[in-house]
Amino acid sequence: MEIRFLGGAREVGRSALLVDDTLLLDYGMKADTPPSYPVASARQVDPDAVVVSHGHLDHVGAVPALLSGTDRPPIHWTPPTRQLTRRLARDTLKLHGNSPQCPFGEESVRRLGEVSVEHGYRESFTAAGYEVTFFDAGHIPGSAHVLVDDGDTRLLYTGDFHTDDQRLVAGTTARPDADVVVCESTYAGVSHDPREHVEERFLDRVQTTIWEGGTVIVPAFAIGRTQEMLLVCASADVPCYVDGMGVEVTAMLRRHPEYVRDPDALDRAAGHAREVTGRDGQRRRIADQPVAVVTTSGMLSGGPAMTYVPAVRANPTNQIALTGYQVAGTPGRELLETGSAEIDGRMLRVSARVDQFDFSAHADEAGIRSFLDAYRDATVLVNHGDDCVAFADTLREDGYTASAPELGETVTV
Template sequence: MDLQFLGGAREVGRSAILVDDRLLLDYGMLTGDPPQYPVGDPDPEAVVVSHGHLDHVGAVPALLKGSDRPDVHWTPPTADLARVLARDTLKLNGNSPLCPFSEEHVHRLGEVDTRHGYREPFPVCGGIDGGGYEVTLFNAGHIPGSAHVLVDDGDTRLFYTADFHTDDQRLVSGTTARPDADVVLCESTYANVDHEARDAVEKRWADSVRTTIWEGGAVVAPAFAIGRTQELLLVADAHDVDTYVDGMGVEVTRIVRQYPEFVRDPDALDSARGNARTVTGKDGQRERIAQGNDLIVTTSGMLNGGPAMTYIPEIRDRPTNKVTMTGYQVEGTPGRQLLETGRAEIDGRIMQVAAKTESYDFSAHADHDGLREFLAAYEDTPILVNHGDETEAFAAELAADGYEASAPALGETVTV
């Protein structure tokens, strides 16, 4: 089995692994200005998508530009979320020559959409007997519908972890899957981090939000639409914090509620959604809300688009206000700039932000200890490390502890 790393190698973003020039695992994009897409020009027979985040699914419609129509395999939530992300990408970048697909290609997803549940093996590229593969998806504990991907060609069993979390979140339960494998391709986003206990993070965040509101300030919580928005709504509801919700997270929450079997507590999610007031953005509503003293959960999580572009300029001048960053901030994004410098480029303008900025670790990824606990089940299995800023360092740590571990480079092909 040959694995070619078209993206996500020694970086976070644009995950794409081509198996034997036939089967593509994920096909994402790297958020930035301009956005970056996987290298090469793959022409797979089939695609398996691990989950509905932009860095894993964002470029999939581009695979449907030619006459070929590779089947796209994913869970039901991922299928729906992929379309939301694709249309948002077109809204933001559709007029750019760098955008690799159009609305026509998004429509074509309906021709190739093949949905699967967890632990239900299915044939790909003709199946094992036809010279192809048997694939099984397992709950990865990352976001609703997220999956580990086990690929079996009859000789080699590749276990692609994709993004995963070993601990429970309010939205989804942590992964318990440890299938037998001959090689493991493991993410490492937080390989150099130890997460604070989630209940402690929740309490600090809720206390900070309540204090700011009590003092007369507004709190803007930029959040990823998929996963993080719903998690924050659940936390706010559990801590009796009234909330506004704005942006793509509104539609995503509606989609996620359609698949109760893919969330940890559907009733809690319904309660959280009922506790949140939806912002329509009409008639200056956002500007009025920003002048009040409320919690506003809104996209984009890295301050590179969405209603956050309205809220941050409105609240930035008042030190009584607050911005709580709750997700990973890719280098070069306005969110990373704000955390590091107190300034951010919003809608083309560099803005000094006097409002207090805080960062909270609500990560949906396994941390260092979680990764090591997960990989303890594979001590005698070769490990390929990807999707991280320090993949080589983590691979070296594993190798020092007796693992056969390496971190492939972008464009490299590895035979397993």
């Protein structure tokens, strides 16, 4: 079996693996300016079938480009991943559709429905001649570990995963037999605080701000994080609004109760939060209320946050509660480091309190190692991380057969 790393090798973003030149696992994009895509174009890849691990932009963002030619490979995924991919593709077209850097158009997005093949967890299927099985990865609803079996070698592609429970989804417990594991390492070298401690600190800060008459802006990724924050707010009866793409995603996930940990809790959380209709006048009025507002984007790079942050920035009683990792170069990272950020083309000084809370949906080092403990006899190929080489080195020191392939490298296993 030959595995070619077309993206996500020694980096986070644009994940893409090509197995034996026939089976493509993920085909993502990196949301840079301009966006970047896997190192082999859709025409160069030309797979017989595509298998998608989950519906985040860095894993599915370029999938429609695979359908722009005459060959249209079947795309295998879980039902939530299919719907999330279509939503993200429409969003990409809105942002970049007129740019020469966008590798697909509206017709390719429409074709997704023609080639889609949906599967549940632990339901084996055939793709490009391989036996493939999805296992719950505990990252977001519909996220999957992908097991690929050619009869001689069993490859486990972890995708993104979490070993601890979140309110939205339970942590992964799947450890299928495998000879080779391609393992994400996003938070290798990092230790997450216990989730209950993070929630307690978040709720204490938010409730204090609201009690003092301030407004809390909670920037959150639309997929997974928005729903997690709605569940946390509902658990403590925090008055809140929800705005942005997360509104649509929440409604969609409620239609797939089998992919969330507690469907009733998600229904209650959605009912607890008031939906914003999308008018800036309404948003500015909300920004004067003692409430929490869960809104996109998670790194302050677009979405309704472009209205809310300027509206609350001048009052020190207000709070901006960042709930996810802030990539270097994003306004969210800039705000954390300098107290200022470029929001919607304007450099703004923020006097409101700025806090960051680690609600990560990825396993930390302890979680990754607990997962890999089942694969001490396997070959481990480390990817999807900022320091894959260092993590592979530590695994080898601990007795693993491990390496960190380079971008574009082909590994024979």
